[in-house]
Amino acid sequence: MTAEHIRIAGVIFAAALATYGIVKYRRGGWRRADLLLALLVACGVGVVSVFPQVGDPFGWLLRLENRAFALLSLSNLVLFALFVYLLGQMRASNRRSGDIVGGLALREYRQRHSPPAPLPEGSRGRVMVVIPAYNEGGTIRKVLERLPRELLGCEVRAVVVDDGSADDTEVAAAAAGCPVAAHVVNRGQGDALRTGFRIAELERADVVVNLDADGQYLPEEMERLVAPVLDGKADFVLGSRFLGYYEEAGSVRHAGVVFFSWLISLLTGRRITDCTNGFRAIRVSELGKLDLREDRFNATELILEALKNGLRFEEVPVTMLRRAEGESKKPKRLAYPLGVFRVIVQTWLR
Missing domain, CATH: 3.90.550.10 (Spore Coat Polysaccharide Biosynthesis Protein SpsA; Chain A)
Structure with a gap:
């Protein structure tokens, strides 16, 4: 596979990711933040595929002479950031589920048990x-x-x-x-x-x-x-x-x-x-x-x-x-x- 083939594959992947994100957002499956993140990743993949030299400053910063290795290091950092973001999303979803379960229990409790009577006189x-x-x-x-x-x-x-x-x-x-x-x-x-x-x-x-x-x-x-x-x-x-x-x-x-x-x-x-x-x-x-x-x-x-x-x-x-x-x-x-x-x-x- 030549470098030209890799560039074409990268552009196709970027376009597919951007399209998928837009479709998911329009159907209500994604929030705006999710769409922006998908578009940001798609743009990054597309730019690196067409202009691989954009990774040179990152390689220079880490003193890496090999451009491919510099881009690989950069992609690993991005993947780690996405992993942390995904963990945050999972915790937020779990928290919303907990709020729903607790809310249902509280509503049922209210229906079953009337409000407490006033405290007797002299009670602390x-x-x-x-x-x-x-x-x-x-x-x-x-x-x-x-x-x-x-x-x-x-x-x-x-x-x-x-x-x-x-x-x-x-x-x-x-x-x-x-x-x-x-x-x-x-x-x-x-x-x-x-x-x-x-x-x-x-x-x-x-x-x-x-x-x-x-x-x-x-x-x-x-x-x-x-x-x-x-x-x-x-x-x-x-x-x-x-x-x-x-x-x-x-x-x-x-x-x-x-x-x-x-x-x-x-x-x-x-x-x-x-x-x-x-x-x-x-x-x-x-x-x-x-x-x-x-x-x-x-x-x-x-x-x-x-x-x-x-x-x-x-x-x-x-x-x-x-x-x-x-x-x-x-x-x-x-x-x-x-x-x-x-x-x-x-x-x-x-």
Whole structure:
């Protein structure tokens, strides 16, 4: 194949890419940004095919004498940029899907449950307990039965966000008398918590408490989390197994949590001892300040967003037991620590 043949092939490819982009845009399949990107790539391919000498400055910059190698290096950089753009588009699409699933769950919740009655005279406020659950039919009822109905002079309400469970989680929670907001598909704990936060705002709660459905945390210790918020001392109170009691102390997971807690402490200048703990209390009026995007590995995102936005932060001792039954929903092997690390870096940089 001669250089002339390569030039002709390049021009044909550029024309085909530009035509494809225009057709997709006119049919509504692409946004304007997608069309502009396709046209930009098409123009670049066309120009390089007809005038290959345009790569000479790039070769001179990198001290590459071979023009073909310089153009190859330039194309690799462009491909990498396109790959990063595609990842961003995929994350944005995933986020839109999560918003749709959460919106459907919230609409169904509104239809099923009437607005809360006004608080009784003398009440300090309302505490909303949000329990995300995925295939926790064997434990959810036991957790719900241990929730207090009143705490420090506040009414306590609860909602289970069933995150697309394949078992009887929703039925078990409803049988225990707890309202349920159901995701039609599994979205991850981060999306389940966002749905729960929206319900806490809908219910006009003053404090929202997050409690896992697996029975590892003790609902009886909820007062430790809520008291600093009600007393005006904190906006975000995190439970810490390392300040309290950890039944699996000395495990590999223990070491990982200590490392990531040290990393967040280094990045924020604030001592954090248990960055992956799921037992927390947040002032509902402060939720709007948090830019929460992660569908999974969201515990570290919550802490970083709270500290970045000036929420008064406090840690209190809590107990964390072994899971009594069922399997952990955390990814296996290296997927979990790598996911936590990614979320820490991305949240800190944005």
